[in-house]
Amino acid sequence: MAVKDLHKTYKGALEPSLRGLSFSFQKDAIVGLLGPNGAGKTTTISILCGLVKADSGQVKIFDMPQDAAHREEIKRLVGVVPQQIALFPELTAIENLVYFGNLYGLKGKGLRSRIDEYLQLFGLEKNGNKEVHRFSGGMKRRTNIIAAILHQPQLLILDEPTAGVDVQSRSMILQFLREYNKQGVSIVYTSHLLEEAQTICSEVAIIDEGRLIVQGTPDALIAKHSNCRNLEDVFLHYTGYAVRD
Numbered sequence: 001m002a003v004k005d006l007h008k009t010y011k012g013a014l015e016p017s018l019r020g021l022s023f024s025f026q027k028d029a030i031v032g033l034l035g036p037n038g039a040g041k042t043t044t045i046s047i048l049c050g051l052v053k054a055d056s057g058q059v060k061i062f063d064m065p066q067d068a069a070h071r072e073e074i075k076r077l078v079g080v081v082p083q084q085i086a087l088f089p090e091l092t093a094i095e096n097l098v099y100f101g102n103l104y105g106l107k108g109k110g111l112r113s114r115i116d117e118y119l120q121l122f123g124l125e126k127n128g129n130k131e132v133h134r135f136s137g138g139m140k141r142r143t144n145i146i147a148a149i150l151h152q153p154q155l156l157i158l159d160e161p162t163a164g165v166d167v168q169s170r171s172m173i174l175q176f177l178r179e180y181n182k183q184g185v186s187i188v189y190t191s192h193l194l195e196e197a198q199t200i201c202s203e204v205a206i207i208d209e210g211r212l213i214v215q216g217t218p219d220a221l222i223a224k225h226s227n228c229r230n231l232e233d234v235f236l237h238y239t240g241y242a243v244r245d
């Protein structure tokens with residue numbers, strides 16, 4: 001996956017959100033897209049997913065440009081877990097997942113058995129027939145992830161998948177991401193939890209004010225600075241201590 005010289009200014013905004021952002025990652029990586037509030041992480045992810053159009057620049061996913069000729073292939077290969085829970089609260093978990101499976105052309109017994117398998121994997125097997133509005137934050141987050149992987153993507157993009165969930169759900173989600181990556185699925189995710197990113201990511205990109213600041217493996221970035229003991233130190237080294245709007 002590669003982005004090159006991405007620029008984006010939202011309609012009516014005074015400042016650009018992306019100012020020439022470029023980075024590229026190897027297939028099979030677990031990539032952490034890190035940055036302070038307002039750095040441009042969600043904008044970048046939204047462009048990668050095709051939800052937001054960049055003003056200029058290029059995006060390549062599995063070496064394919066994001067054009068009309070490759071749209072369907074990219075949709076098949078990519079799964080997206082948005083920051084906001086994107087489920088129908090009045091529907092049960094199974095009804096939600098059938099709906100999302102249908103969007104990817106999955107149907108019938110095959111879809112139901114895949115839903116059952118994932119409900120089991122995510123510890124939700126007893127709650128499949130419960131309406132989602134009765135779920136805890138962690139249960140909603142786990143269901144949201146299942147909705148994004150039913151079609152078995154090769155690249156999974158997640159925007160703060162572990163934000164606002166308890167330690168148990170977080171641990172389960174991280175364990176799942178590790179295992180899923182071992183099966184050959186590339187993962188790109190955003191987080192403000194740098195300790196978590198340090199343990200799970202094979203590579204990180206720190207962005208700020210819409211530009212790439214630095215990219216590398218957590219170990220290499222830490223080793224590069226004698227005053228940095230961990231990824232949080234590296235992050236503060238590059239982005240400073242000033243609070244952001």
Ligand SMILES: Nc1ncnc2c1ncn2[C@@H]1O[C@H](COP(=O)(O)OP(=O)(O)OP(=O)(O)O)[C@@H](O)[C@H]1O
Nearest residue numbers: 010011013017035036037038039040041042043044
């Ligand atoms: N729809 C929008 N319209 C106008 N400005 C926007 C819009 N979405 C984001 N922005 C602005 O673009 C900049 C980057 O926002 P973005 O959400 O991409 O950052 P982020 O790194 O994901 O931040 P956070 O960590 O707070 O989620 C911010 O200044 C934000 O206010």
